[in-house]
Amino acid sequence: MKQTDTKKLSLFALTWPIFIEILLHMLMGGNADTLMLSQYSDHSVAAVGVSNQVLSVVIVMFGFVAAGGASILVAQNLGAEQPKTAGKIAVTSISLNLWFSLALSIILFVFSDFILRLMDLPEELMDEASTYMNIVGGFMFIQALIMTVAAILRSYGYTKDTMYVTIGMNILNVIGNYFVIFGPYGFPVLGVEGVAYVTMFSRFIGFIILLFILVWRSNRQLPFSAFFRYEKKHVKSLMQIGIPSAGEQLSYNTSQMAITYFIAQMGTIALTTKVYVQNLMMFILLFSIAIGQGTQILIGHMIGGAGDMDKAYHRCVKSLKIAILISTIMAILFYSFSPTLLGIFTNDTTIIEKGMLLLLVTIILEPGRAFNLVVINSLRAAGDVKFPVVIGIASMWGGISVIFAWFFGIFLGLGLIGVWIAFIADEWLRGILMLRRWRSKIWMQKAFVKKEVAE
Template structure:
């Protein structure tokens, strides 16, 4: 890794490709949902249910990617180019092996996991097929996540965005071919959607490796794939394990809440899938700011510019919260025509509209978490936001979801109220932690 390969960037130049990437990355699931809605509402519910497990595997495979982005950015900020290169190689190797292990588990136990979660029997066949194909290829997703993290850590966010664009185009084409069956192609439904997703990701991984070598200047020699320097592994795990615990706790929370929603019936499951897909567009901007925060604050911490880091994080939160609220308002105003893209069922349109109204309260609180959580992690204060997150999810979100949604019969509305309270409480706590500047004395790893 040479000095001239280090990408210089402004906030806007860094953030807008991440914003596009977040939307395009989620468009895979949305494209699957829209096209499957023409095939069968049960297929939509089956895929949506299975995706709770898929998202859990993605978060597990993301265990090292947060640490990768932070450490690569910190070393570049401190001009430690050789260490940045070694961190990238170790992360790619470790995550590939981990993704392969997860894939084997899901191939063997897909149906068992779905039954444990209480999936309705009429959805079992489609859900099992989808989970075995998508989950079984988790190592492909692990590679995509890790290589993307390395490239973003160097500031080449635009190149990652281009790859994700191509992946989504291939995925949509594949969906169309296998769902609608033009030119005599067999209609494979859920199985076809899963195959199209995996094939498009494989192509994306190949292109990302080309960018890694040609643009970033990183190489991953085959002779060193199983060579893991203790110092780098320790540094990655020091950040990755707490971050993965945070992500795993969130996804486990979503699995439990999905079980609650399953008790409410197929209509509730389907409505939640549609509303969640729409919400992706509302959260994309604050999500981009959150990821941009991780890179920018890491660079400034590496360069020991603590005051700049503090001021920038406060400014980014204000921007993220304001835009999230504005976009949420826009989507609520046009909620009915947007929901009609997915379905014409009156009960889904009414309930989905109410959920989008609740995003006006939910999204500003979520902006707290995205910006200040990532700021604290970038500054080395890893364990505190993880602890706050776990306590918030399991002492606020899950209990409120059950009490209001199931016990008092508010259904999905009660579940989403739990999300709102959780996001606001956690966000406010993390903001106060950042303002205390306790993180100044925290160290992720030495600069040596």
């Protein structure tokens, strides 16, 4: 991997392939399955939606080594012109994520029914949800490896490679879903079970291709001996950055599980509406996600290299303005076409009416989420990883997200609109606090500390 490649990075060059990659991951991981299963059964959609809610928490738990520790440390070391150290960290992160994710995959397979019952899942959804979680959860370690290798390639600036692989995985996934859901040419209709097998097969093929690309891009110079022989300082650095980086996202996803528990008490229609609306919202959100990830890579290189704090500061602010503008415009567009968009998934007028109201409120929600996605990624890239975790846990569990969702949604009987009010309060509070933290420039002290650790 040539050092000169890392000097030519720009936000646009990094972001547009990340945008397409995330879009396609969304399509494969949720929306394609949801859309195609909606032609099969609304109950199947709800079952898969709840299962994916649980699986997303697990993805965060093993993703901390990939997206949190590895990508930041690799970027900082490349910026500091230490490619050998970056390579060792990359291989170590692959190894750590493999063993950790294997353990979690076994837990998901063995305790899938127990986990779903904890969420108070309606009994009519239990069989399909359990089947999906057993298969997808049991092979979740493949997704962990995909995330790790893709994060490493992105930190080196090879965002297009991961995008192309994701395109291939999606094509394979959609074709497979068509056969197992609609049963053309006498093929057996396998429903949710078939969708789960297709998802895992597509991911496995994608991982094999990504691994070959990583070896090729490295000119076979990655120190694969680091897969078994860890250096204590590298493991420590990965954990110091990775675990706090995952903490905020883990808090978010577990709070979403708690809120899903509340929504399950509102009935299958409410649960199905939530799944459809949040699938549409992800298309709005992915702009901010892509800009946030691209900004994280740039700031990591800036701080790891010349230590240009002023340039890094303004990069975050500029990226934030872009993310807020785009997310607001997209939210307005999605609400304007909400009957048509929701009609893609279902003909149920009750679900469509509830969904339209939620998409209207989403216009207020999305700019707040843009704050968090861009600024938190910038703070992580600078090494200030603990502050977002503390604020996230305090806001989501200490008094805003979960408590407000129960109070407005269940206690006051506002239903899903009450839950969305809780989302808005949580995102905007955390977003404003994150921006104040960035403007305070406290992270500049953290950045120098993290550079020393990386070296």
